[in-house]
Amino acid sequence: MNASAKPERTRLSAEDWEDAALKLIADQGVNALAVEALARQLGVTKGSFYWHFRTREALLQAALERWEQYGEREVISQIESMPDPRARLPELFRRVAHELAPHRVYAALLKALDHPQVVPVMARVSQRRMEFLTNIYREAGLEPVEALNRARLTYAAYVGFLQLNFTLGLPRISHEEFDAYVEHMIRTLTPN
Amino acid sequence: MNASAKPERTRLSAEDWEDAALKLIADQGVNALAVEALARQLGVTKGSFYWHFRTREALLQAALERWEQYGEREVISQIESMPDPRARLPELFRRVAHELAPHRVYAALLKALDHPQVVPVMARVSQRRMEFLTNIYREAGLEPVEALNRARLTYAAYVGFLQLNFTLGLPRISHEEFDAYVEHMIRTLTPN
DNA sequence: CCGATACCATACGCACGAGTATGGATTGCG
DNA sequence: CGCAATCCATACTCGTGCGTATGGTATCGG
Structure with missing residues (x-):
């Protein structure tokens, strides 16, 4: 016990x-x-x-430093190795959506953004991910400014989702419903 | 002093x-x-x-109870009184984007989602707003399921934005750049 | 096998913030 | 005016969690 x-x-x-x-x-x-x-x-x-x-x-x-260095790497390199740029976004979305466990620390740190020690770490990590996302959108055919704004929107949706469904338990979404949501997100946020 | x-x-x-x-x-x-x-x-x-x-x-x-009752009301009723349903979404987006002050408490509570007292309050408030958003999307012509998912996406983007730009100070976005972002968001998330 | 170093337990001190006890001051009302 | 009720100050207690002091036990190289 x-x-x-x-x-x-x-x-x-x-x-x-x-x-x-x-x-x-x-x-x-x-x-x-x-x-x-x-x-x-x-x-x-x-x-x-x-x-x-x-x-x-x-x-x-x-x-925090351990987490910052340990994280990333796997997903990013795997996505970037995909030949067709248009196929990267849906793959990234689905992958992130179905592997939420690694993002639990990120979600927790999101709630500690008043703490002086976590702010710089989160700023660096978020910045890197945003740049990664922006590049993918550019490679998918968006203009630079469009790509940046789309990346902002997408990443904000990711962060918000973590907050709303991870910590807050909004009306327990079912598995099928969640998959439908992800597909809707792909249709809405992916060019063409 | x-x-x-x-x-x-x-x-x-x-x-x-x-x-x-x-x-x-x-x-x-x-x-x-x-x-x-x-x-x-x-x-x-x-x-x-x-x-x-x-x-x-x-x-x-x-x-918390005071905040829950005091909030809302104004924006919701004003938006709902607009005759053209298609015009409501852009108006709502622009309005929320330019009046961030009232959302500072919401942003703060977002970081306290581990606290037992704030969870039910945030659940209620978020739920109401989500339903409001879903209705607007339906009135704008989306199918029920589509409207719900689009509302989820939109609200998640809102929440994520609060986190990333309010508390975290991601590369200080300028005023013009922010307006451009809002317009991009409207184009992306609004039907047609 | 034996000393030195690495690792851990026990028992403290100390600061900080919530809550209590009690008396003083101020306001409204008859 | 004067007495109650309301509002506030002062001075405590108490629990909690960080950090320290000091001594004990395991492990490893010679």
């Missing part, structure tokens, strides 16, 4: 703490990131934590 | 506290809602607060 049923690691590393922190952030948000709570969850006490990190702030910083 | 330069009210009412709370929420988020901080800002002490409210939680509840 109270004991940790985890992989029974004998010793912990800084990376273990960072991963646990990211997991906790994804589950309960940045505010819930408390060192004693984390320690309990890992089956140790604060004494361990303060050996690996100088402060709680340092852990958050390390976890 | 430290004294309150406010309207110099001699006595305070519960409504004064609720308004101050909403102002503070809009400025610094729900987490920043502390009774001693509020008291300082109003030029009084906690002693006053605990006469009007039983607890901090009660204040938040009252403020």
Whole structure:
């Protein structure tokens, strides 16, 4: 009940703490990131934590940087390797829509945009994704300005969707209904 | 410097506290809602607060309910009184885009969707707005399912925009650029 | 096998914010 | 005027969560 049923690691590393922190952030948000709570969850006490990190702030910083570097890469490169530019957008939409798990941290950080430490991280990540999206729209045939605005619109829709359906539980949309929504989104936001 | 330069009210009412709370929420988020901080800002002490409210939680509840009832109404009725259904959507978009101030509380509450007290309020408000939007799309000629999905998309774009440009300060978009974005959004999301 | 280093537990101190107790001041009303 | 009710100040208590001090246990190289 109270004991940790985890992989029974004998010793912990800084990376273990960072991963646990990211997991906790994804589950309960940045505010819930408390060192004693984390320690309990890992089956140790604060004494361990303060050996690996100088402060709680340092852990958050390390976890955020870890998340920023670890993320991306896979999806972006896979999409860019597709030969037909027109086929990239629908594929990207469907892929993102059906792999929501990796976006749970992003959704949680969205709710912590008042925190000084997360703002720069989110600004960088969002900026990179926006540029990626803008490029795809250009390659799909849109004029530069059109592509930028369409990317803004698309990314805003993505962010808003995370908020409305992830954290807020708007009238529990069904699976088929969700697929229909995604297809509608593709028709509406994709050129031609 | 430290004294309150406010309207110099001699006595305070519960409504004064609720308004101050909403102002503070809009400025610094729900987490920043502390009774001693509020008291300082109003030029009084906690002693006053605990006469009007039983607890901090009660204040938040009252403020949220006040916001929920006070909001809406104006925009909705004005839009619905427009004769030409096709003209309603562009008007709604432009209106919302240029009056962002009233949406600062909504943006702040969006970041507090982990808080049990705000979830039901936001669910109700968002639901009502979504239904309003869906109706407009239907009156503009969309099929029921199409109208619903388009409303979802539009509202998600609205929510995402608030997050990205209000709280996060993505590369400070200029005034002309913003207008262009709004027009692009109208072209993209409006039928025909 | 044994010391040094890495890792962790226990027991503190301390700041901060919510809530309470109690008395003082101000206002409305008879 | 004078007394009640209303509104507010001061001075506490108490829980919570960060950070520290210090000593204990495991692990590894020589």
